[in-house]
Amino acid sequence: MKLCDFSFVGWIAASCTSFGFLPQIAKGLKTKKLEDVSWGMLWVTFTGVTCWLLYGIVKSDIILIIANVFTDSTLVTLILMKKIFKRKNNA
Amino acid sequence: MKLCDFSFVGWIAASCTSFGFLPQIAKGLKTKKLEDVSWGMLWVTFTGVTCWLLYGIVKSDIILIIANVFTDSTLVTLILMKKIFKRKNNA
Secondary structure, eight states, rough: OOOOOOOOHHHHHHHHHHHTTHHHHHHHHHHHOOTTSSSHHHHHHHHHHHHHHHHHHHOOOOOHOOOHHHHHHHHHHHHHHHHHHHHHHHO | TTTTTTTHHHHHHHHHHHHHHHHHHHHHHHSSTTTOOOOOHHHHHHHHHHHHHHHHTTOOHHHHHHHHHHHHHHHHHHHHHHHHHHHHOOO
């Protein structure tokens, strides 16, 4: 192992941004409300994360690939939750 | 310019994830509410984005650096807005 191996910074970054939307999912499941969460944020971030994933694939960067597959799945979960809560609250 | 220059994918990714929190700021400014937005999401993502920034600096990757400086500034804005709205709503 190199003395100055900074790949751990990448792994912390990947972990935090990958797990970043989990607290939002947890809060949403608890309160059954995601009204204040912006559709724009969810869709723009989803598009961006999907592009980071492609960038990671092109650059063969395993950290980018794993991180962004996970983040995309949490974003899809939030989008579905917001759709379901919206339908229920309008019913 | 190379025929298969995929750096544009990185730039789209960087733009979308950098601008991703702007719609949330806009919605927050409009509704003066960020109650449903999770503190955990904001802080964990802020930590992650800051680490991506360090990773970008270490790897001398200009796309990572620019993207994450901007994202961090939007996250700080959201954190401050949520604090201010919380104080006002409790007053």
